[in-house]
Amino acid sequence: MGRAFEYRKATKLKRWGHMAKTFTRLGKQIAIAVKAGGPEPENNPALRSVIAVCKRENMPKDNIERAIKNAMGKDQSDYKGVTYEGYGPHGVAVFVDTLTDNTTRTVADVRSVFNKFSGNMGTTGSLSFLFDHKCVFTFKKKADMDMDDFILEMIDYGVDEEFDEDEEEGTITIYGEPTSYNAIQKKLEADGFEDVGGEFTYIPNDLKDVTPEQRETINKMVDKLEEFDDVQTVYTNMKPEESAEQWNFRRTRLLVKTERNCSSIRLMAHVANTSKWASRKVL
Numbered sequence: 120m121g122r123a124f125e126y127r128k129a130t131k132l133k134r135w136g137h138m139a140k141t142f143t144r145l146g147k148q149i150a151i152a153v154k155a156g157g158p159e160p161e162n163n164p165a166l167r168s169v170i171a172v173c174k175r176e177n178m179p180k181d182n183i184e185r186a187i188k189n190a191m192g193k194d195q196s197d198y199k200g201v202t203y204e205g206y207g208p209h210g211v212a213v214f215v216d217t218l219t220d221n222t223t224r225t226v227a228d229v230r231s232v233f234n235k236f237s238g239n240m241g242t243t244g245s246l247s248f249l250f251d252h253k254c255v256f257t258f259k260k261k262a263d264m265d266m267d268d269f270i271l272e273m274i275d276y277g278v279d280e281e282f283d284e285d286e287e288e289g290t291i292t293i294y295g296e297p298t299s300y301n302a303i304q305k306k307l308e309a310d311g312f313e314d315v316g317g318e319f320t321y322i323p324n325d326l327k328d329v330t331p332e333q334r335e336t337i338n339k340m341v342d343k344l345e346e347f348d349d350v351q352t353v354y355t356n357m358k359p360e361e362s363a364e365q366w367n368f369r370r371t372r373l374l375v376k377t378e379r380n381c382s383s384i385r386l387m388a389h390v391a392n393t394s395k396w397a398s399r400k401v402l
Contacts, residue, residue, distance in 0.1 A: 146186040153190035171316030196220035205240035209333045214354040225349040236340040250321040254300040258312040323356035
């Protein structure tokens, strides 16, 4: 599994602990999609994509239909996507993605948390060098699918070479530039892939190691930010906590690599000694 997959998986597992919050976040995305393209999924690619994400997050069908119906109401708020960024405690970068109908309220809420944890909010774009903005698509893998051929074809539509496969779920996750979102979605749907769910995300390109105590403090800050309804997702460049299974897997790979290196060194030494012996024999 790639770096992006592990980071997003850790973020997703954390979100599952706040299921109600996740449904609220998805409800806002449904509202934006409906206002932009109408309430019929078959005629609204953005809405189809959000619904696929809702299903993957186990959002009940009734909740999805209710969100679509509410989005058609005249009193529905107009949401605007705004990001806030800065440094939290211990020099960890924090990127806050929001959907809000009142930016004055939202910026005050976000700044209050940064201040509480002795952080510093920066200007928009000040941390862009630490995060890669990507569109992400997850869909069901077809039987006997050749991933090399698939990725080679999808590169023409703006997809990155890196992809992730979840064998338990039977799904593939691909990444691309945000500007390629529509082209990628159209291609996947045209090729008959099922449950195509797309979204935008920020993936840290330089993860920062932290101590358990520092991790606890940063997690408290993230939890505090996520209490606000306007906040969609909070990203940090804190290195995800490694599970025992991941640690054992990495340790095994390291041991195997070390053993291979030692074997190579022993072989080189043997060849060198043999060459010296042969040279002396000739002399």
